[in-house]
Amino acid sequence: MKNGPLFFLGLFSALGISWAGLVIGINTQLGGLSPYFDEAQEAAFPARIPGIAEQGLRVYRDLGCASCHTQQVRRPGFGADQARGWGERQSVARDYIYQSQPQLGTMRIGPDLANYGTRAEEAGRTPAAVLADLYNGHAGMPAYRFLFAQRKLDGEPSAKALVGGAPAGYELVPTARAEALVAYLLSLKQSYDLPEAMPYEPADSTKEAAQ
Amino acid sequence: MTTALPTKVQPGADENEQACGGPLLLLIGSGLLWLVLGSALALLNLIQIYTPAFLADCAWFTYGRLQAMQETALLYGWAGNAGLAVALWVLSRLGGAPLRGTNYIVAGGLFWNLGVTLALVGIAAGDAAGHAAFQLPRYVQPLLLFSFAAIAVPGVLAWTGRRNASTYAGQWYAVAALFLFPWFFSVASVMLTFAPVRGTLQAVIATWYAQNLFSLWLAPVALAAVYYLLPKLTGRVIPNYDFAVYGFWSLLFFGCWLGGRHLIGAPVPAWVSTMAIANAWVVLFHHIIVFFNVRDLFRSGSGTVMRFLAVGTGAYLLSAVVDTAFSARALAVVTQFTYFQQAQGQLALGAVALILTGSIYYMTPRLAGGVWPSVGLIRGHFLAFAIGFVLLVASLAVAGWIQGSALNDPAVSFAQISERTKVWLQLATAAQAMLLAAHAVFALHFAKFIVGQMAKCCAARPLLAAEVTVS
Numbered sequence: 001m002k003n004g005p006l007f008f009l010g011l012f013s014a015l016g017i018s019w020a021g022l023v024i025g026i027n028t029q030l031g032g033l034s035p036y037f038d039e040a041q042e043a044a045f046p047a048r049i050p051g052i053a054e055q056g057l058r059v060y061r062d063l064g065c066a067s068c069h070t071q072q073v074r075r076p077g078f079g080a081d082q083a084r085g086w087g088e089r090q091s092v093a094r095d096y097i098y099q100s101q102p103q104l105g106t107m108r109i110g111p112d113l114a115n116y117g118t119r120a121e122e123a124g125r126t127p128a129a130v131l132a133d134l135y136n137g138h139a140g141m142p143a144y145r146f147l148f149a150q151r152k153l154d155g156e157p158s159a160k161a162l163v164g165g166a167p168a169g170y171e172l173v174p175t176a177r178a179e180a181l182v183a184y185l186l187s188l189k190q191s192y193d194l195p196e197a198m199p200y201e202p203a204d205s206t207k208e209a210a211q
Numbered sequence: 212m213t214t215a216l217p218t219k220v221q222p223g224a225d226e227n228e229q230a231c232g233g234p235l236l237l238l239i240g241s242g243l244l245w246l247v248l249g250s251a252l253a254l255l256n257l258i259q260i261y262t263p264a265f266l267a268d269c270a271w272f273t274y275g276r277l278q279a280m281q282e283t284a285l286l287y288g289w290a291g292n293a294g295l296a297v298a299l300w301v302l303s304r305l306g307g308a309p310l311r312g313t314n315y316i317v318a319g320g321l322f323w324n325l326g327v328t329l330a331l332v333g334i335a336a337g338d339a340a341g342h343a344a345f346q347l348p349r350y351v352q353p354l355l356l357f358s359f360a361a362i363a364v365p366g367v368l369a370w371t372g373r374r375n376a377s378t379y380a381g382q383w384y385a386v387a388a389l390f391l392f393p394w395f396f397s398v399a400s401v402m403l404t405f406a407p408v409r410g411t412l413q414a415v416i417a418t419w420y421a422q423n424l425f426s427l428w429l430a431p432v433a434l435a436a437v438y439y440l441l442p443k444l445t446g447r448v449i450p451n452y453d454f455a456v457y458g459f460w461s462l463l464f465f466g467c468w469l470g471g472r473h474l475i476g477a478p479v480p481a482w483v484s485t486m487a488i489a490n491a492w493v494v495l496f497h498h499i500i501v502f503f504n505v506r507d508l509f510r511s512g513s514g515t516v517m518r519f520l521a522v523g524t525g526a527y528l529l530s531a532v533v534d535t536a537f538s539a540r541a542l543a544v545v546t547q548f549t550y551f552q553q554a555q556g557q558l559a560l561g562a563v564a565l566i567l568t569g570s571i572y573y574m575t576p577r578l579a580g581g582v583w584p585s586v587g588l589i590r591g592h593f594l595a596f597a598i599g600f601v602l603l604v605a606s607l608a609v610a611g612w613i614q615g616s617a618l619n620d621p622a623v624s625f626a627q628i629s630e631r632t633k634v635w636l637q638l639a640t641a642a643q644a645m646l647l648a649a650h651a652v653f654a655l656h657f658a659k660f661i662v663g664q665m666a667k668c669c670a671a672r673p674l675l676a677a678e679v680t681v682s
Contacts, residue, residue, distance in 0.1 A: 004371075007378075007383070007386075008390070010460065010463070011386075011387055011390055011391060011463065014391075014460070014463035014464045014467065015391055015394060015395060015423070015427065015463075015467060017464070018419065018467040018468050019395075019398060019419070019467075021468075021486075022415055022416075022419055022468075022483065023402075023408075023412070023415075023416070025480075025482075026412050026415055026479065026480060026483070027408075027412065029480050030409075030410065030411070030412060030479075030480070031409070033410070061339065061341035062276075062337035062338065062339060062341075063273055063275050063276065063337070064273070064274065064275015064276050064278060064279055064339065064341075065275055066275070066341065067274065067275040067278045067279070068274065068275070070548055072476070072477050072478055074476035074477075075476060078476050078540070078544055079476070079544050079547075079618070079619055080618065080619045080620065080621045083621035084618075084621045090476075090478070091477075091478040092478050093410055093411045093478045093479060093480075095478060096410040096411050096478060097409065097410050099410065100407070101341060101407065101413060102410060102411050102413060102414060102478075103341070104411065104414045104477060104478070105548075106343050106473065106548065106552065107548055107549070107552075107553075108548035108549065108614075108618060109260065109629075110625060111625065137263060137264070137267065139263070139626055139629070140263060140625050140626060140629050141263055142259070142263040142264060142267035142273065142274060143263075143264070143267055143268075144267075144273070145267075145268055146268060146269070146270040146273075
């Protein structure tokens with residue numbers, strides 16, 4: 001190889017082709033995604049994310065929660081995501097259009113959280129219960145005690161204070177970051193139906209044969 | 212000890228090498244500091260997996276942040292510094308002239324290391340960007356980009372001012388690495404941080420970037436070293452050299468498509484992962500050519516530098532085969548989201564680290580003059596590195612397979628999974644501890660060498676390395 005400009009043209013096109021292929025290709029497919037209006041429920045999905053949940057997403061990102069938890073349900077039949085109760089259907093790109101930084105994750109040391117909000121709602125878990133979980137941790141997950149503050153009781157105890165955990169005369173309260181994180185976790189719901197996420201059903205071959 | 216010094220400069224001393232010694236040694240030395248620090252953080256991080264309470268009360272060292280920190284220290288601190296030093300050195304040697312503009316290396320190197328330090332502190336404080344292999348806080352990204360550009364300037368000068376118009380394989384790989392990194396880095400910086408794209412397209416860009424970091428930066432730097440050093444060490448020409456050019460272009464054109472392997476089943480268009488799986492097979496063409504070119508490495512009876520290169524290149528080739536096999540959906544359904552993928556990552560990065568280490572053992576005496584203080588320490592380092600590396604990859608792979616099979620069985624709870632994988636993760640921890648010890652020995656040996664040379668330099672005329680070079 002003696003031709004310098006040709007060599008650099010080669011380098012340029014090697015990276016340029018992959019970039020253009022991926023970015024332009026996907027942007028054409030996904031760039032125009034808009035919420036889906038479900039006529040039966042008379043609501044559009046996915047729902048917009050409340051501001052506090054958006055703050056919680058940043059806490060989730062800065063603590064690196066994605067290094068143990070994914071937020072992507074794979075299609076039925078590919079892995080045991082449905083059997084583990086992580087979601088009825090696969091996650092699709094439209095589910096994430098309102099998230100400033102989707103936390104798809106790469107590891108499953110802990111369960112998938114794409115539908116954490118749905119599961120918590122079904123189990124009747126209150127934000128206080130989720131906060132207690134964060135404070136206690138358990139065998140597989142570290143406790144996040146630095147998200148809580150212990151402060152001196154001054155008059156009436158705070159309504160948000162955790163039960164136990166603080167010595168007499170003190171109370172244990174979640175920081176704003178902890179509350180935002182919990183609001184974010186409880187906002188994670190992919191329980192609505194989207195047309196592109198319907199499981200593929202092969203045409204009924206017996207019916208066709210009869211015709 | 213000054214009496215033991217020879218009174219005159221040894222014949223055959225090559226001024227090219229010493230002229231650029233200091234700045235490159237600065238890069239290597241700081242790279243080694245990051246290697247030790249990164250390995251230590253990786254060790255703590257592994258312990259945290261099966262002992263969640265370990266360091267959990269300290270926000271700075273919570274599992275997720277520590278993982279981002281160790282990854283950043285090793286990728287940008289160690290491989291960044293050492294890779295730049297190796298790439299520049301190969302370009303200077305094959306260009307046939309001393310590096311020009313070495314002040315750029317010093318200035319750029321200082322800012323690069325300042326940037327990595329800031330990145331680690333930033334991640335610990337909660338400013339991570341939140342993408343695998345791209346955790347750098349936003350305020351660090353421009354700093355790293357500009358320092359990289361400064362360090363690469365002498366490389367560009369060595370390329371444009373080369374003595375021969377025709378070029379060698381080592382030069383292609385080194386120039387490609389230096390030229391492409393700033394480009395895909397800035398693309399990722401803009402599209403992920405400063406003007407983030409919408410929704411899951413971010414995940415595609417992030418995997419594209421992470422793959423490029425390996426295929427277009429780490430792997431080319433390592434291959435540049437192998438293609439340059441192999442003929443030097445064996446005294447033989449590279450067999451089937453005519454094919455090397457096809458190997459080069461096939462890595463560049465197809466390697467950057469492989470990122471989608473990590474997005475199988477993810478909420479992105481399915482063709483992204485299909486393209487990646489198909490291209491993984493195409494890129495094997497590159498690996499086959501590299502194998503035929505460098506097969507002399509695998510002959511027995513060679514020095515320690517050769518052994519580092521041989522194990523490293525072997526791991527590089529094996530990693531391609533493993534990555535290709537396990538990108539198939541039938542296997543990915545088990546290994547996806549598990550420690551097995553970490554094993555794959557460690558295999559690829561360890562391959563590069565072994566090659567960089569071998570190159571540093573070869574380069575340093577030629578940059579600083581003199582010889583390594585202890586041959587035994589080099590051999591010991593090789594043994595500990597090789598054993599620790601194999602053990603780490605193997606134990607993570609087994610842990611990952613157990614984890615993946617269990618995840619696909621809904622009857623197995625997460626507590627049971629961590630119980631089943633615990634012993635393998637403990638084995639991985641032992642391997643990581645061994646690697647940390649090996650790297651610490653390496654860094655101390657390097658420090659002793661350099662300090663000794665500096666003392667000699669002050670005491671008498673510097674002792675130049677005796678080596679006859681052809682290229």
